[in-house]
Amino acid sequence: MNHDDENDFFNRLEADMTAAPGPDSGADVVDLDKARSARNESADSTAAESGDRSADPTAHGSGSESAGSDPTRSGSGSGPVMVDGPAPAGLGFMDRVKGAKRRPIVPMWLMSTAELKAATGWVAGHYGHKAGYHALRSPVYAARLALLSPRGAAKFVGDTMRWVADKEGEPVRLSAVRREDAAEYLKLSRQRDGRVRLRTLVAVLASIIGMGAALALYVLAPGWLQMVSVGALLLALGHLGRREDAPVITRAVDLPQVQRLTSDIVARAFAALGIAEINKQAAKGKPGIEFKAPIQRDGKGWRADLDLPYGVTVSDVLDRRERLASGLRKSLGCVWPEPVPGEHPGRVMLWVGDQDMARAPQPSWPLLKTGTTSLFKPVPYGTDPRGRLVGFDLMYANFLTGAMPGRGKTFALRILLLAAAMDPTCELHTWEFKGTGDFSSFQPISHSYGSGPGDDATVEGCVDAMEYVYGELDRRARVINGLPKDICPENKVTPALAAKKSLGLHPLVMSIDECQEVFTHERLGKKAAELATAIIKRGRALGVILLLGTQRPDADSLPKAISANVGIRFCLQVMGQPENDMVLGTSMYKNGIRATSFTAADLGIGYLVGAGPNPQIVRSYYIDNANAEVICQKAKAARAAAGTLPNPDAPKKEKAADTLLADILAVIPADEAKVWNETVVERLAELRPERYGDWARMSGEEQTAHLTAALKPYGIAAGQVGRRIDGKFVNKRGIKRDEIATTVAERNRNRDAS
Ligand SMILES: Nc1ncnc2c1ncn2[C@@H]1O[C@H](COP(=O)(O)OP(=O)(O)OP(=O)(O)O)[C@@H](O)[C@H]1O
DSSP: OOHHHHHHHHHHHHHHHHHSOOGGGSOOOOOHHHHHHHHHHTHHHHHHHHHHHHHSGGGTTOSSOOOSOOTTBOTTSSOBOOOSOSOOOOOOHHHHHHHOOOOOSSOHHHHOHHHHHHHHHHHHHHHHHHHHHHHHHHHHHHHHHHHHHHHHHHHHHHHHHHHHTTGGGHHHHHHHHHTTOHHHHHHHHHHHHHHHHHHHHHHHHHHHHHHHHHHHHHHHSOHHHHHHHHHHHHHHHHHHTOBTTBOSSOOSOOOOOOOOOOHHHHHHHHHTTOOHHHHHHHHTTSOSSEESSOOEEOSSEEEEEEEOOTTOOHHHHHTTHHHHHHHHTOOGGGEEEEEOTTSOTTEEEEEEESSOTTTSOOOOOTHHHHOOOOTTSOEEEEEOTTSOEEEEOOTTOOEEEEOSTTSSHHHHHHHHHHHHHTSTTOEEEEEESSSSOTTGGGGGGEEEEEEOSSOHHHHHHHHHHHHHHHHHHHHHHHHHHHSOTTTOTTSSOOHHHHHOGGGTOOOEEEEEETTHHHHTOTTTHHHHHHHHHHHHHHHGGGTEEEEEEESOOSTTTSOHHHHHHOSEEEEOOOSSHHHHHHHHOTTTTTTTOOGGGOOTTOTTEEEEESSSSSOEEEEEOOOOHHHHHHHHHHHHHHHHHHTOOOOTTSOOOOOTTTTHHHHHHHHSOTTOOEEEHHHHHHHHHHHOHHHHHHHHTSOHHHHHHHHHHHHGGGTOOOEEEEEEETTEEEEEEEEEHHHHHHHHHHHHHHHHHO
16 A cells, blocks of 8 residues: 555544544544554554565455555455555566676677778778868968968968057056056056067067078078978968968868757657657656666667657557657658567667668678678678668578569569579579569579569469479478488588589579569469468478569468468568568567558668568668679679589470379379378389389378378368278378369360460
8 A cells, every 4th residue: 555545544534433423332442643653653664564464365354454445455344455466576686687688898880890891991981082182182272371371471460469569458458547447557557568578579589580590591491491481381371361251171071960869859759749648747747758778879870768658659659750750850761769679568769860761871782792602691681770781591591572662672682682693503593573674684594584564474484483493392302301311410401412513402592573473373373372382381491492572462462371481571661551461470560560661762671570580670782783784794604614504405494293193193093083192102102213212211191291292282182081991991181083183184274275
């Protein structure tokens, strides 16, 4: 019970007692004064005890003060129910030490060699530029100073005469005259006479020395020294004669004006958000927000960590980012409020950049310098609002980018494709369904390539390529399965395995821009979705990477199985919560990760999820078509040298999945309506041991699951098939021959039609 409650209780008790019947009523007479003083004396100890009592259930209701309407009491009248737990003892010292968040000893920018190098480069470049700028203009500066030297000489003579005549004391002497203070005036005049005598002597001596030195120089000094001396004198006089409003030296660089972010400015901006809770606090004269750390410089901006009032969340602020920017008097692209991972939803990290993120200069893509790379190394992808490099491992991952049209999806995909191109071992499959040839630079180095506005032929080509990639999954799985454990302990592609050309486990990247055109294709959409899902699910460990881009991230255009399984997601500006969550993942919008808060000016800027422990705002590196062309030419040369350049005349690779249905039909006689999966696999292995032999070595259950997965892209599902074995009825998963036959017939019909 707090102090106010207690007072209230005693007031009510007093009122009750006044109204209470006399001693005969049987009630105890309470001496209120005594009660009050006892209460005051024991206030502290009671508080402590109440905590203890509430912790001990047996102590509830034992007090005599059980009556009343305090909401913390039970209605039974048996005593107070303490709803506040015992005074928290808090974490022990060791717990606090263990849970303490350590701030880095060495600042982040010093720990990153790349950032340190970049910072040093910028500083060196800055001063180098200044030196060059002024060196080139130094003759102009000298001429200006020479022109100003007569003015300087006149100023020098005038200043010297004023000094000799003690002009600085004149106002005081005049003041004594005005006050008609004869004594003061006489004292000041005497002091002035003495000063003038001394200063005249100094001036005469200095002129004699000066003229002597000048004469000596004129007579004795070599010509160059005379020149230097006259030059120095002219420059010095010119400097003295310079005008305040016309500087001799012009500015070499215009440094951006950095407005300091203060707590007042931040508080003012939050108060202007129109959030009722903050306004309520402000009306009480309290700050609506609570700063959790000093506001400090962080990269090229300011960082403020703060708590919002109870019940207000970061999402409320994100919804009002524009108002916040207005309150801070900054452009929208400078203001980035973010939730703090691991903290409560009311903790905001507000980062206010000096410059608009979309307009701030971005360092060039680091891979431009290296020329080639390995996909097993992290790919530099972009920069965060603070200008720090953001990269991620593309290997063992898949990538999805989505946005409204024209926000930078193609550029976002291109960066990754370029990184893949720079790895000469990487096999590329490049497909684009805008039909504008955005990825045409990649055609010469791609094993399959297509560009078209969602037309049947291009979609079919893409699905064929997907089937080939799907077949690759099987082949690669077989290769990995057959490797000894000491060579492949993790059952996945490693750099060492990828380097063994004979195994064919090199990285394989398939990119599909505007993939909605494929997934919504009337005839092939379903199959494409099944294939993409399988590639995403199984490809990771097998060195197969799928990159998808879409401008229509909705349930029809982007099947749930795909959006739910992609590892790395990049969402540029989208219109609403469904698109946001479709690209970034369920509940992201609710958790304050909102790509809806970007504007049309935020080109290339989006939320990147899955690349690090927390979602982050990233601006992808900007590589236009012309630069991509240059990089692809180099990649082509590197591939030619490594012998990995795709041969356009080579016969089309066999689509491993293509013959599966025909093979199944071949091993199931027409009179056998239903067959168990494991039986089919055994027969397939007999038919084509080179292709299905590995399947046969699996356990019965694995065989069943494997065939089920292999048939899924064709829309064929396995069901329960019953058999009587030794008089007992056994149920196992199997397939219907009719279903296979119908699918094959339909496929052949479609092929003939197109
Ligand atoms: N990282 C970036 N930095 C600066 N500008 C960028 C960046 N990425 C893209 N842009 C600009 O955004 C514009 C649109 O980019 P892009 O063509 O990639 O959009 P898109 O989302 O693929 O469009 P569409 O949906 O029409 O295909 C480009 O003209 C480019 O100048």
